[in-house]
Amino acid sequence: MPKYSSGLTDHALGDRVFRACALTLLALVILLIFYPLWTVVVASLSNPMELYQKTFLFLPTQWTLDSYKMVFRDKDFMMGLANSVFYTVAGTTLNVILNICGAYPLSKRRLKGKNTLMFLFTFTMFFSGGMIPTYVLVSRLGLLDTVWAILLPSAISMYNIIIMRTYFQTTIPQELEDAAAVDGCTNFRFLLKIVLPLSLPVVMVVTLYYGVSRWNDYFSAMMYVTHRNLYPLQLVLREILLQNLAGDMLHTATDAGYADRMIARMGLKYAVIVISTLPILIVFPFVQRFFAKGMMIGAVKG
Amino acid sequence: MFRWASGHAGGYLSRQRREWNQALKRDYELYLLLIPVIAFFVVFSYMPMYGLQIAFKDYTPAISMEAAPWVGLKHLERFLHSFYFDRVIRNTLVMSLYNLAIMIPAPILLALLFNEVRRKQARVTLQVVSYAPYFVSTVVLASMVVMFLTPGTGFINTILQWLGYARDTSILSVPSAFKHIYVWSEAWKNIGWDSIIYTAAIAGVPQELYEVARLDGASKLKQIRYVTLPCIAPTITILAIMAIGGVLNVGYEKVFLLQNTSNLEASEVISTYVYKSGLEQAQYSFASMVGLFNNVINFAILVLANQLSHRIGETSLW
Numbered sequence: 001m002p003k004y005s006s007g008l009t010d011h012a013l014g015d016r017v018f019r020a021c022a023l024t025l026l027a028l029v030i031l032l033i034f035y036p037l038w039t040v041v042v043a044s045l046s047n048p049m050e051l052y053q054k055t056f057l058f059l060p061t062q063w064t065l066d067s068y069k070m071v072f073r074d075k076d077f078m079m080g081l082a083n084s085v086f087y088t089v090a091g092t093t094l095n096v097i098l099n100i101c102g103a104y105p106l107s108k109r110r111l112k113g114k115n116t117l118m119f120l121f122t123f124t125m126f127f128s129g130g131m132i133p134t135y136v137l138v139s140r141l142g143l144l145d146t147v148w149a150i151l152l153p154s155a156i157s158m159y160n161i162i163i164m165r166t167y168f169q170t171t172i173p174q175e176l177e178d179a180a181a182v183d184g185c186t187n188f189r190f191l192l193k194i195v196l197p198l199s200l201p202v203v204m205v206v207t208l209y210y211g212v213s214r215w216n217d218y219f220s221a222m223m224y225v226t227h228r229n230l231y232p233l234q235l236v237l238r239e240i241l242l243q244n245l246a247g248d249m250l251h252t253a254t255d256a257g258y259a260d261r262m263i264a265r266m267g268l269k270y271a272v273i274v275i276s277t278l279p280i281l282i283v284f285p286f287v288q289r290f291f292a293k294g295m296m297i298g299a300v301k302g
Numbered sequence: 303m304f305r306w307a308s309g310h311a312g313g314y315l316s317r318q319r320r321e322w323n324q325a326l327k328r329d330y331e332l333y334l335l336l337i338p339v340i341a342f343f344v345v346f347s348y349m350p351m352y353g354l355q356i357a358f359k360d361y362t363p364a365i366s367m368e369a370a371p372w373v374g375l376k377h378l379e380r381f382l383h384s385f386y387f388d389r390v391i392r393n394t395l396v397m398s399l400y401n402l403a404i405m406i407p408a409p410i411l412l413a414l415l416f417n418e419v420r421r422k423q424a425r426v427t428l429q430v431v432s433y434a435p436y437f438v439s440t441v442v443l444a445s446m447v448v449m450f451l452t453p454g455t456g457f458i459n460t461i462l463q464w465l466g467y468a469r470d471t472s473i474l475s476v477p478s479a480f481k482h483i484y485v486w487s488e489a490w491k492n493i494g495w496d497s498i499i500y501t502a503a504i505a506g507v508p509q510e511l512y513e514v515a516r517l518d519g520a521s522k523l524k525q526i527r528y529v530t531l532p533c534i535a536p537t538i539t540i541l542a543i544m545a546i547g548g549v550l551n552v553g554y555e556k557v558f559l560l561q562n563t564s565n566l567e568a569s570e571v572i573s574t575y576v577y578k579s580g581l582e583q584a585q586y587s588f589a590s591m592v593g594l595f596n597n598v599i600n601f602a603i604l605v606l607a608n609q610l611s612h613r614i615g616e617t618s619l620w
Binding site: 014015018019022023025026029030032033034036037039040051052055056098100101102104105106108110111112113117120121124126127128129130131132133134135136137139140152153155156161186187188212215216218219223234237238241242266269273276277280281284288 | 321
């Protein structure tokens with residue numbers, strides 16, 4: 001016993017130093033991660049002039065919503081916003097329904113042909129036809145410049161099917177299904193009335209995954225869509241933020257000189273970023289409480 | 303029973319058919335559910351694989367895929383001998399390996415740091431902050447990079463100036479800096495998110511092991527070395543194999559947005575090259591071949607990494 005306790009005291013100081021170092025390092029990392037986000041929000045609420053005067057923005061010295069007003073007057077932005085809401089709602093609904101259609105049957109060990117299907121589906125995670133053959137296919141199907149070109153090619157992610165399937169396998173006991181079958185419950189009814197309500201965490205997590213990737217997607221629209229009225233928000237953002245085409249907004253924004261327009265444009269960019277990221281940040285806290293359960297079971301074991 | 307034992311092929315087939323009939327009768331609803339899923343994979347995963355034949359043909363949209371003349375490995379040879387080959391391979395490998403070197407260990411380290419925060423509420427809050435950037439879109443991330451690096455208004459550029467870097471143009475236009483910009487913006491976005499899975503794995507380590515280690519007089523560092531890390535090794539291996547299997551998949555969506563004419567020599571990667579030669583210049587066959595080259599190498603490396611880990615440890619994907 002004395003031997004053990006001396007062992008403890010030997011390391012007590014070292015461990016305290018270690019902990020202090022670890023926590024300091026952690027604080028630094030969190031600060032590095034947080035500051036860029038924070039500065040964008042502050043900049044969007046400040047007079048854009050401050051961006052030229054100060055290196056670091058911690059709090060707005062004078063609050064203003066001018067940048068936001070400018071964004072909401074922009075027709076392109078509002079159209080992109082409406083399109084993205086549509087793509088996200090319709091696309092995610094399609095994603096989640098198909099994901100359940102795939103995950104539930106594949107979670108049944110007794111299902112004949114299951115292993116073959118699992119192999120064929122999983123193989124697509126590691127090998128694919130690639131960008132160009134997919135483009136040629138979409139074009140040959142006549143989907144170019146339709147909403148289907150954005151909705152269909154990414155209708156399923158095998159990764160999410162595996163997460164949901166693992167969750168079904170580990171949380172829904174076979175006895176439950178046997179008991180339901182004795183009561184004359186069909187496969188469909190069992191899925192809708194028992195499995196899905198019990199699997200809310202994983203359904204929410206998968207919905208979030210799909211939703212975020214739908215909302216943030218720009219590449220498929222860039223490949224498949226040329227009509228501006230089909231542009232999702234991310235493509236409009238690309239024009240405003242990266243291609244410097246935000247002409248429209250600024251003609252109405254100021255009638256002063258070039259410098260003023262440049263300054264206004266800076267603020268506008270920050271406001272655009274905040275507005276476009278806000279929907280995810282609003283939805284996230286509601287989904288977050290399902291995270292621990294839904295994600296861990298699906299991912300760690302799968 | 304007697305008939306099957308005699309080994310007639312007909313017996314085997316009829317038994318197979320009977321089993322399928324039974325399965326369909328019992329689970330027809332499950333098969334119905336699978337129909338749209340199978341249709342999706344056939345159309346959007348396997349049809350493009352069938353379409354890969356254009357990599358060996360001279361395809362133009364005017365003729366059908368099947369009617370296009372076979373040209374063998376012409377496009378592969380052209381790629382291997384082209385001016386761009388060295389450049390895109392080098393850039394892809396440099397960025398990808400650099401990214402792996404940071405993004406495999408960094409999330410593990412962050413999870414270990416989180417583990418030192420004792421109050422649960424504080425830990426959860428810090429974690430949420432750490433993975434918030436994950437939800438930022440690629441377009442927004444790229445534009446934040448551009449804005450923060452802009453001379454005059456970008457704070458990162460100002461910091462660089464304090465450190466003795468002084469130029470009138472953005473560091474984004476400096477080819478040698480591109481890999482750092484790519485990897486560290488990627489790290490900012492993903493480190494917190496990637497660490498979640500390790501935090502979960504660490505939480506699953508049995509507490510008794512730590513108590514035993516403490517009684518044996520193990521310091522904190524030794525506990526991490528001899529308890530935590532071995533316990534989460536399977537998780538690390540699986541994620542590392544997955545990451546290594548995507549070694550040629552540089553995050554082209556971001557690279558594409560950060561490219562400009564000044565940094566192109568360091569920023570052109572295989573995927574952006576496929577996009578440009580295929581969709582912007584309409585060389586469908588050539589670009590398909592470049593993409594196929596990329597996928598075959600990725601797949602081979604994945605199989606190799608998996609084999610290797612299977613032999614060394616017990617963990618593998620399949």
